Amino acid sequence: MKSEYNVRVYFSDTDAGGIVYHARYLDFAEHARTEALRSVYSKGQGELLHSNLGFVVKSITISYEKPGFLDDLLTVETSLKEAKRFSAIFLQEVKRGEDTLAVLEVKVAAIDLEKKRPVPIPDEIISALSL
Numbered sequence: 001m002k003s004e005y006n007v008r009v010y011f012s013d014t015d016a017g018g019i020v021y022h023a024r025y026l027d028f029a030e031h032a033r034t035e036a037l038r039s040v041y042s043k044g045q046g047e048l049l050h051s052n053l054g055f056v057v058k059s060i061t062i063s064y065e066k067p068g069f070l071d072d073l074l075t076v077e078t079s080l081k082e083a084k085r086f087s088a089i090f091l092q093e094v095k096r097g098e099d100t101l102a103v104l105e106v107k108v109a110a111i112d113l114e115k116k117r118p119v120p121i122p123d124e125i126i127s128a129l130s131l
Helices: 024-040 044-050 123-129
Strands: 002-008 053-064 073-083 087-096 099-112
Touching: 002 024, 024 044, 024 053, 024 073, 024 087, 024 099, 024 123, 044 053, 073 123
Parallel strands: none
Antiparallel strands: 002 073, 053 099, 073 087, 087 099
């Protein structure tokens, strides 16, 4: 799976100098992962929530390469690096044209939202993400 998500940098995404605030990359990446799942899994996260299945972030590693600026049009490229029974690792690159601004490695785990306990990722989701 490889997905692209475009996002414009707004004033609220920047610090006083017009540079993208470091924590905003987490939001950009979250939105991109949601859209990536939506693009390969037609039922979407809404139906997953109704079945008490959710994904939580277990860990994130971010490498900031170059700054982003007000009004930039950024692309977040998301790909599945690894899928296991209870977790998945996504590689996400935030780019401005050919320039890589940030690289994120995000590990997510599947949980039962009622019990707040880990559960296996359904095979159909792993299959969809692995395409």
